[in-house]
Amino acid sequence: MSEEFKVEIVNPEVSFLSKEDVTEVIVPAFEGEMGILKDHISIISFLKPGILTIHTKSGEHKFYVEDGIFEFKNNNLSVLTSSIFDLKKIEKSMLMNLIKVAEEEASKEEIDDQSRFLIDQKIEVLKSLN
Amino acid sequence: MASLDDLKKRITSVKSTQKITKAMKMVAAAKLKRAQESAEKGRPYSEKMNNIILNLSNGVSDKETAPKLLSGTGKDKIHLCVVMTSDRGLCGGFNSNIIKKVKTYFGEILKEGKELKIITVGSKGNDQLKRQYGNKIIENISFKNSKNANYSDAEKVGRTIIEKFEDEEFDICTIFYNQFKNVITQIPQAQKIIPLNTESTDDNKLEDSYEFEPDEDEILNNLLPKNISTQIFKAMLENSASEQGARMSAMDNATRNAGEMVDKLTIQYNRSRQAAITKELIEIISGAESL
Numbered sequence: 001m002s003e004e005f006k007v008e009i010v011n012p013e014v015s016f017l018s019k020e021d022v023t024e025v026i027v028p029a030f031e032g033e034m035g036i037l038k039d040h041i042s043i044i045s046f047l048k049p050g051i052l053t054i055h056t057k058s059g060e061h062k063f064y065v066e067d068g069i070f071e072f073k074n075n076n077l078s079v080l081t082s083s084i085f086d087l088k089k090i091e092k093s094m095l096m097n098l099i100k101v102a103e104e105e106a107s108k109e110e111i112d113d114q115s116r117f118l119i120d121q122k123i124e125v126l127k128s129l130n
Numbered sequence: 131m132a133s134l135d136d137l138k139k140r141i142t143s144v145k146s147t148q149k150i151t152k153a154m155k156m157v158a159a160a161k162l163k164r165a166q167e168s169a170e171k172g173r174p175y176s177e178k179m180n181n182i183i184l185n186l187s188n189g190v191s192d193k194e195t196a197p198k199l200l201s202g203t204g205k206d207k208i209h210l211c212v213v214m215t216s217d218r219g220l221c222g223g224f225n226s227n228i229i230k231k232v233k234t235y236f237g238e239i240l241k242e243g244k245e246l247k248i249i250t251v252g253s254k255g256n257d258q259l260k261r262q263y264g265n266k267i268i269e270n271i272s273f274k275n276s277k278n279a280n281y282s283d284a285e286k287v288g289r290t291i292i293e294k295f296e297d298e299e300f301d302i303c304t305i306f307y308n309q310f311k312n313v314i315t316q317i318p319q320a321q322k323i324i325p326l327n328t329e330s331t332d333d334n335k336l337e338d339s340y341e342f343e344p345d346e347d348e349i350l351n352n353l354l355p356k357n358i359s360t361q362i363f364k365a366m367l368e369n370s371a372s373e374q375g376a377r378m379s380a381m382d383n384a385t386r387n388a389g390e391m392v393d394k395l396t397i398q399y400n401r402s403r404q405a406a407i408t409k410e411l412i413e414i415i416s417g418a419e420s421l
Binding site: 008031073 | 168171172174175176178179181182185186280284339340343344349352353356360363
C-alpha cells in the first residue's frame with residue numbers, strides 16, 4: 001500500500017503548490033510542530049511562523065510560512081496561507097527586510113501577549129534562516 | 131448647413147475619438163484576460179476557507195458563546211454597507227448598476243428606521259453617493275495606485291471593518307460588488323459578511339468529525355477576520371474582472387457608434403460637395419446663356 005497523500009498549498013492570489021506523492025509533512029502548528037502522515041485523523045489547526053517541510057520520495061522541500069490555517073481530511077492536506085516563501089528561492093535581502101519589519105512590530109508597546117509571542121517566534125525563525 | 135470645412139474637421143475629430151476608444155478597448159481586453167485569470171486562481175482559496183469555516187461553525191454547538199463575527203451582535207440596528215466600485219470611469223453601466231442596487235437597499239434600510247453607514251471602495255462610487263448620502267459615508271478607500279487587485283489591499287479593508295465592528299459601530303455588514311458572469315453581463319451582488327451566513331448547501335457536512343487544535347473557538351477567532359479579508363479580496367477580483375469587461379464592451383460600442391457617425395458625416399460631406407459643384411455649374415451655364 002502506498003504511503004502517499006496529497007498536499008495543496010493555496011494563497012489568496014494563486015494556487016501555490018500541489019503535490020500528490022507526499023509521504024510526510026511537518027507543519028508549524030500553533031501549539032507546536034506536527035508531523036502529518038497518511039491516514040491522520042481529520043484535523044483543523046492554524047499555523048505560527050515557522051518552517052513547513054514536505055517530504056516526498058524524491059527529497060524534501062522547505063517553505064517559510066508566516067500564518068495561515070490547515071485542514072487535513074481524507075488524505076488531503078490543504079494549507080491556506082497568505083504569506084509563504086520557498087526557502088530555495090528566498091533571497092537574503094528579502095529575509096533581512098522581513099526581519100526588519102518584524103522587529104519594528106515587536107518594538108511597539110501596545111501589542112498583546114499573543115501577537116508578541118507570534119512576532120518573537122517569527123524573528124527567531126527568520127534569524128535561524130539567516 | 132455646415133460648411134465643407136466644418137464637416138471635414140468633424141470627421142477628423144470623430145475619427146480620432148474612434149482611435150482612442152479602439153485603443154481603450156484593446157487595453158481593456160488585455161487587462162480583462164489577466165483579471166479573469168487571477169479571479170480564477172483566487173477561487174480555490176476562498177472556497178477552501180469557506181469550507182473550513184462551515185465545518186467549524188457546525189462544530190460550534192452553543193451559539194451564545196460563538197464569536198461575534200460569526201453570530202453577529204444579536205441586534206439589527208446599524209447597517210454597514212461596503213460599496214465596491216471602480217476608480218476609473220468610461221466603463222459603461224458598471225458603476226451605475228452597483229449604485230442603483232445599493233440605493234434601493236439603502237432606501238429599504240432607512241424606511242425601516244435603521245441606521246446606515248457606508249464605506250466606499252473606489253472613488254467612482256464615492257462620487258455618485260456623495261450627493262445623496264454624503265453624511266452617511268464614514269470612509270472612502272481607494273486603490274488608485276495599485277495596478278491589480280492584491281491581497282494586502284483587501285486586508286486593509288478587512289482590518290478597517292473589523293476594527294469598526296469591535297468598536298461596536300455597526301451590527302450588520304454587507305458588501306456590494308459586481309459579479310463577473312461574462313464580458314457583457316455583470317451582476318451586482320450583495321453579500322452579507324457579518325454575521326456570516328453559515329447555512330451550508332452541501333449535504334455531506336456532518337460526515338466528518340474533526341479534531342481541533344486548539345479548540346474550535348480559538349480557531350474561529352483567528353480565522354474569521356481572515357475570512358472577511360478573503361471575501362473582500364474575492365469581491366475585489368470579481369469587481370476588477372467585471373470592470374474591464376464592462377469597459378471593453380462599452381468601448382466596443384463607442385467604436386462602433388463612431389464608425390457609424392463617420393459614415394454619416396462622410397455622406398453628408400460628399401453631398402454638400404456635390405451640391406456646391408452643381409451650384410457653380412448652374413451659375414456658369416446661366417451666366418453663359420445670358421450673354
